[in-house]
Amino acid sequence: xxxxxxxxxxxxxxxxxxxAARPSSSSLEVGRPLAKAFHxxxxxxxxxxxxxxxxxxxxxxxxxxxxxxxxxxSALLSARSLESGPEPSYTTGHHEQFHCDEPLLLDWGGxxxxxxxxxxxxxxxxxxxxxxxxxxxxxxxxxxxxSTAANPKPGWWEKFIGPGCPVDTDKYFVICTNVIGxxxxxxxxxxxxxxxxxxxxxxxxxxxxDDMVRAQFRLLDSLGIQKLYASVGSSMGGMQSLAAGVLxxxxxxxxxxxxGCARSHPYSIAMRHTQRQVLMMDPNWARGFYYDSIPPHxxxxxxxxIATVTYRSGPEWEKRFGRKRADSRKQPAxxxxxxxxxxxxxxxEKFCLxxxxxxxxxxxxxxxxxxxxIEQQTQTKQRRAExxxxxxxxxxxxxxxxxxxxxxxxxxxxxxxxxxxNSLPALDxxxxxxxxxxHADEPPQDLVAGLSPLKDHPVLVMGVASDILxxxxxxxxIAECLRAAGNTAVQHIELGEDLSLFxxxxxxxxxxxxxxxxxxxxx
Numbered sequence: 001x002x003x004x005x006x007x008x009x010x011x012x013x014x015x016x017x018x019x020a021a022r023p024s025s026s027s028l029e030v031g032r033p034l035a036k037a038f039h040x041x042x043x044x045x046x047x048x049x050x051x052x053x054x055x056x057x058x059x060x061x062x063x064x065x066x067x068x069x070x071x072x073x074s075a076l077l078s079a080r081s082l083e084s085g086p087e088p089s090y091t092t093g094h095h096e097q098f099h100c101d102e103p104l105l106l107d108w109g110g111x112x113x114x115x116x117x118x119x120x121x122x123x124x125x126x127x128x129x130x131x132x133x134x135x136x137x138x139x140x141x142x143x144x145x146x147s148t149a150a151n152p153k154p155g156w157w158e159k160f161i162g163p164g165c166p167v168d169t170d171k172y173f174v175i176c177t178n179v180i181g182x183x184x185x186x187x188x189x190x191x192x193x194x195x196x197x198x199x200x201x202x203x204x205x206x207x208x209x210d211d212m213v214r215a216q217f218r219l220l221d222s223l224g225i226q227k228l229y230a231s232v233g234s235s236m237g238g239m240q241s242l243a244a245g246v247l248x249x250x251x252x253x254x255x256x257x258x259x260g261c262a263r264s265h266p267y268s269i270a271m272r273h274t275q276r277q278v279l280m281m282d283p284n285w286a287r288g289f290y291y292d293s294i295p296p297h298x299x300x301x302x303x304x305x306i307a308t309v310t311y312r313s314g315p316e317w318e319k320r321f322g323r324k325r326a327d328s329r330k331q332p333a334x335x336x337x338x339x340x341x342x343x344x345x346x347x348x349e350k351f352c353l354x355x356x357x358x359x360x361x362x363x364x365x366x367x368x369x370x371x372x373x374i375e376q377q378t379q380t381k382q383r384r385a386e387x388x389x390x391x392x393x394x395x396x397x398x399x400x401x402x403x404x405x406x407x408x409x410x411x412x413x414x415x416x417x418x419x420x421x422n423s424l425p426a427l428d429x430x431x432x433x434x435x436x437x438x439h440a441d442e443p444p445q446d447l448v449a450g451l452s453p454l455k456d457h458p459v460l461v462m463g464v465a466s467d468i469l470x471x472x473x474x475x476x477x478i479a480e481c482l483r484a485a486g487n488t489a490v491q492h493i494e495l496g497e498d499l500s501l502f503x504x505x506x507x508x509x510x511x512x513x514x515x516x517x518x519x520x521x522x523x
Contacts, residue, residue: 011236046495066335066345070298074284089355090183090190091144093151095120097185098219104180107380109387110205113194117219118143118185120151122161123169132225133167133175133522136233136240139363142184142357147178159511166511166519172229177219178239179212181362185515186215189358190291200287201358207366210380211238213244217251219338227251230522234258234507234514235470236363239370242454242478246372249453256518258462258507261474262447262481263371268469271310272364275303279357288358296357301348303360308347312502313466374449443480451481458489460521462507462514465496469504493517 029399046507077186081288095118104112106139120143125132135145135157146161147154167174187203220228231252233241238260245255261268282299284290288391321339325332336345472494479492501508507514 020025021219035171042098062122062334064335068299069349073296073297077093090354092144092184093153094148095143095151095178095185098221098222100215100218102218104211104215104218105384105391106205106211107208107382107384108206108376110167111360112180112187112205115187115215116182116185116191117180117187118182119175120144120148121145121173121175122146122148123171123173124175125223127515129223130227130229131171131226132173132175132220132223133169133230133232134220134228135161135174135242136216136231136235136237137176138235138350139177139367140182140360141178141237142182142256143176143178144184145174155510159516160518166515167232167522168519172522174221174271175223176221177216179363179365179387180215181207181359183356183359188356189288189362190356191223199291201291202361204358204362206231207362208380209240209243209366209370210247212366213247216244217248220251228253230254230256232256235262236367237469239264239367242451243370245457245459246377249457252457254522255454255459256462256521257459257475257478258514258518259464259467259475259504260478261370261470262280262451262478263367263373263376265474267471268310269368272368275306276361276364278302279308285357288361290357295353297352299468300352300355300357300360303348304351305348307345308471311503311505313364313468313497313501314468315497316501320451326405334512338416352377358509365479371387372450373444373446375446377450379415443477443484447477447481448484452485454482455486456485456489458521459487459491460517461492462517464493464500464503464506465491465494466501467504491521 011296044157065249098117098119100116101114106112111485116289122411123131126231126362127339137145137156141156144151144153145157147158155161157167159165161169161174178186179362181188181192187201189202191204192198193200193203228244228251231241231244231254233239235258237260238257241255241257242260242262245252277301279285279296282296284294285296285299286293290296291417317340321343324335324339324341326339336342423496459479461475461479463470463472463473474497475494476492479490495506495510500510502509
């Protein structure tokens with residue numbers, strides 16, 4: 001019997017004995033106040049023992065099956081063979097593998113001496129290789145966007161891809177990759193570092209979405225694809241789709257960005273920060289070196305629950321769950337009790353061993369760092385040029401970044417300003433630009449200049465009014481900046497709450513409105 005079960009049974013027996021030993025109400029002194037009994041107990045000179053507490057408690061201790069389940073999972077994972085480690089393989093089935101021996105310099109100074117990209121394809125590449133579509137994924141998605149003969153499992157965009165579907169494989173050759181930093185076959189923190197034969201873990205260098213895109217274009221080079229018919233993506237993929245156009249404007253024809261943004265804003269950064277914090281504070285995370293031990297499944301579960309809150313909308317949950325409890329006949333519990341709580345608990349439990357925790361940290365941080373503003377682009381180009389020069393001179397050590405070793409917390413934490421409104425006129429232009437289109441009459445010029453490489457590209461930008469993670473004003477900002485940069489081929493579509501209450505997840509679910517618009521734009 002497990003220790004938790006033995007302890008629970010002991011507590012139950014002690015409580016039963018305590019109840020049996022209590023005098024009946026008729027044997028109590030007539031008129032003796034119940035409060036007097038409690039007061040007498042509180043005047044003891046020494047702290048009561050656990051046994052005494054159980055014996056004299058007025059109420060039984062609550063049970064915590066949700067915590068028992070976490071203990072049971074830890075025990076199960078601990079029992080796995082140490083030869084392979086308890087860390088799952090994370091595989092989603094058969095995929096193609098691209099190996100690159102040419103080093104990849106990353107935006108923040110790190111270097112991958114070699115790397116691999118997991119990818120899958122659908123359709124057929126035409127003779128002049130002009131019908132390829134690069135499909136970018138969300139944060140935790142694999143390359144398996146659609147089923148294949150080698151892997152018949154339904155993909156994450158199964159109904160959107162295929163013959164006669166919005167992304168028509170009778171016309172287009174579709175390529176989807178697992179991003180570098182991920183864990184579904186592409187090089188990431190769980191990959192073996194070729195320099196020492198050990199997993200990278202948190203020795204893996206900091207990534208950006210631009211780094212991911214550069215790696216993808218190495219794959220395209222290997223396939224002989226010089227120009228894409230289209231770059232398509234949703235959520236983080238929508239950000240990558242824009243980044244691909246900015247980095248390689250001459251190699252892309254059309255661009256589709258759904259429920260994305262041109263740079264990350266404070267709310268989404270804050271939500272991802274919270275997820276990383278609960279994950280990193282799981283003792284099993286061990287600063288990233290958990291691969292031969294118990295993975296931080298508790299932190300991953302909580303991180304996923306927080307993320308799930310942002311993926312859907314309040315009105316949809318009101319319709320699905322309301323204030324219903326799992327069992328209204330039972331006493332309320334501190335473990336999942338309301339239907340919405342059980343839904344979140346299930347979502348977290350399902351995900352906690354499906355994705356590498358370190359990949360979640362690195363990829364989500366890359367999303368936070370995303371900024372297509374011209375100032376950020378200029379700084380990145382300068383930093384990359386300096387790092388390339390240092391590598392050429394032999395004064396930089398491949399695979400390291402000084403920034404990772406010198407980070408310190410601010411000496412003084414941020415304090416709320418007395419009046420933000422009154423301080424706005426004093427802000428410099430770069431700070432004012434970062435306020436975003438939601439708070440300015442004109443689109444931020446920093447983004448207008450940053451998106452100018454896309455001025456000649458047909459671009460479809462889609463947003464959803466019920467999306468709280470990537471609010472619809474962020475897609476409006478993209479469209480306004482592109483138009484201000486001179487693009488006359490921008491299509492902006494916003495689905496109101498009358499069309500979709502699915503929030504951020506609409507791009508996964510709404511075949512009619514999302515799929516229909518994509519199909520029309522690609523044709």
